[in-house]
Amino acid sequence: MTAVKDHVAAPAEPPPALGFVGWLRWIWRQLTSMKTALVLLFLLALGAVPGSLIPQTSIDPIKVSDFLTAHPKLGPIYDKLGLFDVYKSAWFSAIYLLLFISLIGCVVPRLGVYLKAVRARPPKPPRNLNRLPGYQRFTVDSADDAVLEAARGELRKRRFRVESYDGAVAAERGYLREAGNLLFHFSLILALIGVALGSLFGYRGTVLVVVGNGFSNSLAQYDDFAPGRIFNEDDLPPFTLTVKDFDVKFQEDGPQRGAAREFNASLSYQETPDSPEKSYDLRVNHPLKLDGSSVYLLGHGYAPRVTVRDGNGQVAFSGPAPFLPQDSNFSSFGVIKAPDARPLQLGFEGFFLPTAVIDQRGPVSVFPDDLNPALVMTGYYGRPSAEDGKPQSVYQLDKSKLTQFEQNGDKWRFQLAPGQSINLPDKAGSITFDGYSRWVKLQVSHTPGTDLALAGILLAILGLMGSLFVHPRRTWVRVRTEDGRTVVEVAGLDRGPERGLGDELQAIGEALKPDRSSTQETS
Amino acid sequence: MSPETYAHVSNLLIPTATVIYFLAMAAHALEWSLGRTAVANAAKADSKADALVASGSATSGVSGGSTSAALVGSTPAVAGSTTLGSTSPGSGSAGSAGSTAAAPAGAASAGDSASAGSASSTSGAGSERMEAASRVGLLLTWLAFVLHLGGVVTRGLAAGRVPWGNMYEFSITASLAVAIVYLVFVQRYKLQWLGLGVTLVVAAVLGLASLALYTPAGPLVPALHSYWLVIHVSAAAISGGAFTVGGLVSVLYLVKARAERRVLAGGTMSASLRRLPSAEAMDGTAYKVLAFAFPLWTFGVLVAGPIWAEYAWGRYWGWDPKEVWSLVTWVVYAAYLHARATAGWRGRRAATIAIVGWFVFIFNFVGVNLLVSGLHSYAGV
Numbered sequence: 001m002t003a004v005k006d007h008v009a010a011p012a013e014p015p016p017a018l019g020f021v022g023w024l025r026w027i028w029r030q031l032t033s034m035k036t037a038l039v040l041l042f043l044l045a046l047g048a049v050p051g052s053l054i055p056q057t058s059i060d061p062i063k064v065s066d067f068l069t070a071h072p073k074l075g076p077i078y079d080k081l082g083l084f085d086v087y088k089s090a091w092f093s094a095i096y097l098l099l100f101i102s103l104i105g106c107v108v109p110r111l112g113v114y115l116k117a118v119r120a121r122p123p124k125p126p127r128n129l130n131r132l133p134g135y136q137r138f139t140v141d142s143a144d145d146a147v148l149e150a151a152r153g154e155l156r157k158r159r160f161r162v163e164s165y166d167g168a169v170a171a172e173r174g175y176l177r178e179a180g181n182l183l184f185h186f187s188l189i190l191a192l193i194g195v196a197l198g199s200l201f202g203y204r205g206t207v208l209v210v211v212g213n214g215f216s217n218s219l220a221q222y223d224d225f226a227p228g229r230i231f232n233e234d235d236l237p238p239f240t241l242t243v244k245d246f247d248v249k250f251q252e253d254g255p256q257r258g259a260a261r262e263f264n265a266s267l268s269y270q271e272t273p274d275s276p277e278k279s280y281d282l283r284v285n286h287p288l289k290l291d292g293s294s295v296y297l298l299g300h301g302y303a304p305r306v307t308v309r310d311g312n313g314q315v316a317f318s319g320p321a322p323f324l325p326q327d328s329n330f331s332s333f334g335v336i337k338a339p340d341a342r343p344l345q346l347g348f349e350g351f352f353l354p355t356a357v358i359d360q361r362g363p364v365s366v367f368p369d370d371l372n373p374a375l376v377m378t379g380y381y382g383r384p385s386a387e388d389g390k391p392q393s394v395y396q397l398d399k400s401k402l403t404q405f406e407q408n409g410d411k412w413r414f415q416l417a418p419g420q421s422i423n424l425p426d427k428a429g430s431i432t433f434d435g436y437s438r439w440v441k442l443q444v445s446h447t448p449g450t451d452l453a454l455a456g457i458l459l460a461i462l463g464l465m466g467s468l469f470v471h472p473r474r475t476w477v478r479v480r481t482e483d484g485r486t487v488v489e490v491a492g493l494d495r496g497p498e499r500g501l502g503d504e505l506q507a508i509g510e511a512l513k514p515d516r517s518s519t520q521e522t523s
Numbered sequence: 524m525s526p527e528t529y530a531h532v533s534n535l536l537i538p539t540a541t542v543i544y545f546l547a548m549a550a551h552a553l554e555w556s557l558g559r560t561a562v563a564n565a566a567k568a569d570s571k572a573d574a575l576v577a578s579g580s581a582t583s584g585v586s587g588g589s590t591s592a593a594l595v596g597s598t599p600a601v602a603g604s605t606t607l608g609s610t611s612p613g614s615g616s617a618g619s620a621g622s623t624a625a626a627p628a629g630a631a632s633a634g635d636s637a638s639a640g641s642a643s644s645t646s647g648a649g650s651e652r653m654e655a656a657s658r659v660g661l662l663l664t665w666l667a668f669v670l671h672l673g674g675v676v677t678r679g680l681a682a683g684r685v686p687w688g689n690m691y692e693f694s695i696t697a698s699l700a701v702a703i704v705y706l707v708f709v710q711r712y713k714l715q716w717l718g719l720g721v722t723l724v725v726a727a728v729l730g731l732a733s734l735a736l737y738t739p740a741g742p743l744v745p746a747l748h749s750y751w752l753v754i755h756v757s758a759a760a761i762s763g764g765a766f767t768v769g770g771l772v773s774v775l776y777l778v779k780a781r782a783e784r785r786v787l788a789g790g791t792m793s794a795s796l797r798r799l800p801s802a803e804a805m806d807g808t809a810y811k812v813l814a815f816a817f818p819l820w821t822f823g824v825l826v827a828g829p830i831w832a833e834y835a836w837g838r839y840w841g842w843d844p845k846e847v848w849s850l851v852t853w854v855v856y857a858a859y860l861h862a863r864a865t866a867g868w869r870g871r872r873a874a875t876i877a878i879v880g881w882f883v884f885i886f887n888f889v890g891v892n893l894l895v896s897g898l899h900s901y902a903g904v
């Protein structure tokens with residue numbers, strides 16, 4: 001515990017009246033003290049909390065913008081404080097960097113101390129053994145040397161390192177505790193380096209692919225993409241894949257009716273453009289690993305296939321349009337855009353309902369599977385407008401230049417079953433619900449350094465076991481002759497949490513008494 | 524048996540276990556209240572020499588119970604007041620509270636000075652009754668535990684998987700873990716005195732689970748299918764059980780340490796509190812239990828959790844609220860271990876950190892599931 005005491009003692013020193021170097025040294029000593037480590041650990045815990053209560057840009061950007069709208073005063077203040085991106089904020093980084101530095105500054109010197117300590121001989125017995133936490137004394141008839149010899153044997157048997165002094169034996173064990181402690185802290189450093197590698201060089205992107213369609217791994221194809229700080233586009237492995245089929249099963253009865261039970265996306269893929277085509281069943285918990293990147297199945301939904309004809313009878317839109325599920329029964333919202341329709345451009349928005357039922361709220365879906373699919377939408381028209389080049393979400397209709405169709409003074413709505421068509425009001429065209437496909441949301445990610453982080457944490461646990469479950473102890477046996485008999489003193493002290501010191505000393509004492517002629521005092 | 528039968532059996536066993544835990548709790552509550560009466564009587568005995576009931580102090584089976592005698596009154600033990608075969612003179616100074624704990628259990632001094640000669644054949648009856656109540660409590664806890672275990676196992680069989688796919692199941696499993704940790708350590712570290720706290724917590728969690736969180740057994744949502752789930756959740760449940768036991772010990776530590784300080788200042792201590800081990804011994808017990816929990820939590824939360832998350836959600840760590848609070852729990856307990864290694868932070872401050880850690884753990888389990896939405900929120904709560 002000596003090293004700990006050093007750490008504890010340091011902050012108690014008053015700041016020096018020395019010059020710059022003295023100050024630096026003082027700051028360093030403060031930083032690497034155990035109390036600072038404690039405070040920093042608390043700060044880290046405290047600092048992590050707001051990120052779990054306030055919406056985070058990295059997790060749910062939509063919630064962040066909702067929050068900003070809802071709290072026009074508070075929002076910008078939070079934003080300045082980095083509270084929408086806590087785990088990347090300067091102050092949070094500062095806490096863990098300080099902890100990291102403190103950790104290094106703390107364990108590196110201890111490593112040197114430890115290396116000396118493991119080679120050191122167990123120290124001489126202190127003069128007054130009876131002042132130690134564990135002590136006993138008794139008298140035997142056997143000779144000094146015999147007692148010492150027996151003591152050496154007994155202590156070795158108890159896995160002590162033994163050293164002989166004049167008229168005494170010194171023993172120590174539990175060197176592994178400090179080794180474990182050092183291993184733990186060094187492995188934490190290793191793990192943190194692993195984590196840092198992942199956040200520097202890794203990437204993560206998601207893409208929505210309609211069943212039957214393909215994906216090739218390039219930046220342009222992703223719906224959204226989060227690169228690490230030093231990510232390079234050339235690092236993307238050049239694979240391509242096609243989603244051939246998607247199966248999903250839902251619980252049909254019971255209270256968890258409608259909960260998904262099984263997803264399976266059948267893929268065919270090529271690792272590089274020239275490699276052979278292979279197939280893979282992509283499931284939850286069962287990602288596809290490709291050259292350091294992994295492909296995961298994150299979600300699924302429906303994409304109605306629709307054909308829109310314009311007022312001139314030309315096909316203005318045809319194909320699947322992915323709709324986004326809004327509830328657990330997959331009532332899915334989406335839009336269909338036909339900007340090239342003439343004479344008027346057309347747009348539609350509304351719901352795809354896999355199991356449609358009409359109740360007092362209007363049409364809703366009551367089951368996630370496609371038992372009674374229906375498309376319930378409304379339409380808009382507008383003057384043809386030139387592309388302004390602004391990126392537009394495929395899930396939203398910009399209605400600023402569009403007008404909703406009306407019929408008999410009411411807003412125009414339609415409901416179609418697969419295969420049905422309906423004409424738009426005012427001979428503006430028609431829309432056909434050809435059918436529907438499913439889509440899957442895929443994530444492609446690459447996180448280097450995870451093996452290092454994993455190894456670091458596993459080693460840390462190993463070290464932790466040593467640090468927590470090894471109990472270092474020093475024991476001394478001293479003999480002297482008095483009135484022709486041998487007075488034996490056995491004493492010890494624990495250098496960690498106390499654990500059965502008295503019992504062990506008792507047992508060692510017993511082993512040194514060859515007969516029952518001894519007399520004993522214990523304290 | 525069919526899943527329905529298993530589900531039915533589980534639904535019978537869990538409420539029965541809950542009721543028996545409540546009975547065990549009642550036994551332990553009785554044990555504590557007997558301790559209070561003992562002191563009240565002792566006080567009376569001080570004024571009325573003919574009082575019949577002497578204050579019962581610790582007897583066999585309670586470690587560290589030997590702190591007795593001097594803690595109650597200032598009068599030295601009077602011959603004849605010791606009917607329970609004390610070995611120590613019972614005249615130690617108040618300050619010996621912690622240090623006498625090393626005396627062998629069962630040799631507890633019963634020479635309760637406060638009874639000041641009031642001793643009679645009834646002396647120690649209160650303490651015997653306390654002992655009996657304590658034993659009954661432990662027995663009932665074992666009985667409840669067996670039923671509880673049966674309820675959790677049949678629940679698993681009913682659902683055809685590990686029984687922790689929703690909050691009801693996690694509650695019954697986590698409270699089982701508390702009971703396991705308590706029953707495993709009760710002999711080893713002489714934790715009988717923890718009975719009231721443990722049965723209270725377990726009975727309350729089980730009762731709440733049955734009343735508010737019940738979900739019929741059913742298969743899992745696909746994201747929860749993985750053997751990493753088994754490792755992750757069982758490690759979390761067992762270490763959570765140990766956090767709970769460590770937290771309870773720390774609460775009692777604070778109570779006992781305060782009582783010991785009061786005694787040092789010339790005050791008195793109730794018989795129930797005297798039955799507790801010395802504050803110092805409890806500090807050690809809390810450390811041992813938490814030292815057992817910390818590596819397990821590290822493994823469950825920082826190894827198994829991220830690996831599972833990587834399979835299920837495609838990332839090891841995403842600062843999901845549940846992940847954040849698990850990390851906060853981990854950091855708080857790391858701070859606890861550092862506090863214990865720092866001279867000035869042992870004892871009271873370390874115990875406070877252990878209690879904070881326990882609350883953080885509970886919040887992670889209850890608060891985060893119910894208040895904050897995230898990937899970890901269970902299907903159908």
Ligand code: HEM
Pocket residue numbers: 001004007031032033034035036037041099102103104106107181185188464467468857860861863864
């Ligand atoms: C991520 C941050 C850290 C964590 C999770 C952590 C965790 C731990 C744990 C679990 C122990 C074992 C306690 C025991 O042996 O009873 C320990 C011991 C120790 N830590 Fe840390 N630690 C961290 C940072 C630091 C820092 C920054 C320092 C330096 C100021 C430090 C200094 C020590 C020392 C000196 C011990 C030994 C105590 C003893 O000998 O009993 N730690 N730490």
